[in-house]
Amino acid sequence: MTRAGLMGRVPGALFVVAVLAAVEAASRTGFFNSAAVPPPSVVAGAFAGIVTSGAVVKPLLQTLGLLFAGYAIGCTCALVLGILMGSFRRVYDLFEPLTELLRPIPKPALLPALMLFLGLGATMKVTIVALAAFFPVLINAVQGTRSVDPTMIDTGRTFGYGTAAILGRIVLPAAAPYYLAGMRVSLAIALVVIVVAEMLTANGGVGATLIDMQHEFQVRATYGWLTVLAVTGFSLNVLFRWIERRLTFWSPSV
């Protein structure tokens, strides 16, 4: 990084440090009720304890496993349907009214219903994550597929490409920035939804642990587990953007 680039980061870092220091002081001096807002240094200690004791491993693996399973199912279904809807007018006409009907449903409102049908275990959580991840990807897949320049497809056809080659070598790469943008939105939504599903079911995972700590008024541990989820969300976002840049290095982001 250039010197100027590094210097540009100083005010931002100072601001974050200043906010943390102010909260630390307010909590230590009793300006903030430390039973509600513990000092950040104490939270950092709680977080370090959760990580180093290994307590983080099992819930985090469970949460991430369910998250990725549901996310993969939701994205795959949405990409397949979206590419079909974007490519064929008839498929679009067939499914458009149904998707317009289902899309505005606030997905977490379906949790109580899914709990009745699928119980409190993995199936229910994977289902709600897949549902929540589905629609943003679908919308982008339809729009992205449609945005592919017809000239490119015609050119491919002229050179004797079959349907599979046109799809794999022209449509998918050309529309990839749209698909990935939808998937990035869905990833954030999926994390929100898996956490709330775990909170409502008390059946393991970081969300359940977090709400347990809150119910037991273990304030420090609650903040510690929140930090676990914050780090998870931040890392997933960074990881996705890295993958996105590698896959669509030629594209100025959509």
Added chain:
Amino acid sequence: MKGRTSGVVLVVALLACWEASVRLGIVTSTNWPPFTAVLAAAWHGLADGELVTVIGSSLYRMLCGYLIGSALGIGIGLAIALSRPVRLTLEPAIELVRPVPITAIIPVLIFIFGLDDPLKIVCVAVATFFPVVINTIAGTGAVDPIYLDVCRTFGIPRATTIGRVVIPAALPFILAGMRTSLAVALVVTVIAEMLAGQQGVGYYLISMQYALRAADMYGSIVVLTLTAYLLNRLFVWWEGRLIFWSRTRELEPSA
């Protein structure tokens, strides 16, 4: 509209299968009421005012949080976009906090704000803030530099330039962010009500689940979905009036 026939037929056929599956005894479960019973429950809930009260109280909390979050998002977004020192100071903090799942913050906010209205309003405000602030920054940054040069050439004061040129030019972006946030705000309201307190449609859904009143539960989901749809249409209408000159008129909110 033309060509949607096949799609409408599909929707009707699926609903008919749902209805038939119960009426013909293929599925017998208290969790699976016939579709007509769900509609009847929704209708009764609306007619006797129970659902109206429940959803109304959710909407009230949602709108409070939404207005606070949007105002902060626009204000801070403009400050960041217009001042380099403010951008350098605040943007990293925003990028740091933004990927934190809002649901994870709720337990901690319960310690601070309790279980009632303030908790939900804060949750919604936080969730509303991020799409609005991001779009405000992007929109202000995307103002055509020629506009700004013209203002400078004519010696127009900076405040006037901001009020008469920058904000109107950024408005389509800002409103797009607010439209995204509107859907997010309703979702977060429902989630917060499910997790804490005894008010609103989120709590209603959970209590119907515990009471095994499936038809009432689905009925309230139907009405809630209708509310989400109408809110979005209303916003799009308002947006169209406010930025009638803007050509990008696209429907793409999601939650």
